[in-house]
Amino acid sequence: MFGKGSKLYSILFLKCPRCHEGKFLKAHPYNLANFNKVREKCPKCGLKYSIEPSFYYGSMYVSYGVGIAVAVAVFVLIKLFGLDLGPIEIFISIVVALVLAMPYIGAVSKSIWANFFFSYDKSIAKNITQKVK
Template sequence: MLKKGTKLYSILTGSCPKCHEESMYVDKNPYHLGTLFKMEERCSHCQTKYKLEPSFFYGAMYVSYGVGIAFAVAAFVIAFLILELSLFNTFLVIVGTLVFFMPVIIRLSRNIWINIFIKYKGKSILPD
């Protein structure tokens, strides 16, 4: 189970990396594409500012490459090695997987990126 206080909890839930008390996103559902990139300015619990500097989340593009590769490898293993589909059909499954999970990959990448720079402080934190 995911426990508050772990990086994995914040990454998978999209919660504040410092206090884990609320979501960083205006809309938790990444498939509402109109609000995919909309984030709260600050955490209402600990006042952590999410955009540490202008264009902060451009670095998440590098993370998204790795996350996308992980999804593609998983799709390859399932389609080609387990289901024994042809190479062409496996390619189609990989492309379909990447397109379908694109919003999830974007959010996971942003969550990973911000968790690299902000450490968990727990419930005993004071506002910045």
């Protein structure tokens, strides 16, 4: 369910949506010099990551949803741990969590967006694995 071949693997580990081998981003999401820059194509299978100019603008909508999910998760965790925080402290906690997670949220959102349009191809992944051996 979570290994190679699942969309969740590609999304969380920021791998190529087609082969699940190549890196999706040029650098780590927290490398602010190359902040969430997507590679032009997969270094392993050659998939062109951008279908058209401004392809990843749609990932902003996904980013909003992921940000809301993080905010809700922080709120639920505060309540589960029984922390006695007022509304202002809860708000500040959520904002801090969102600021700290922002680079990863942006990267995951672009990966989710790409996975809407590209599917895993087992035969390509198998060929890449055989070439490595």
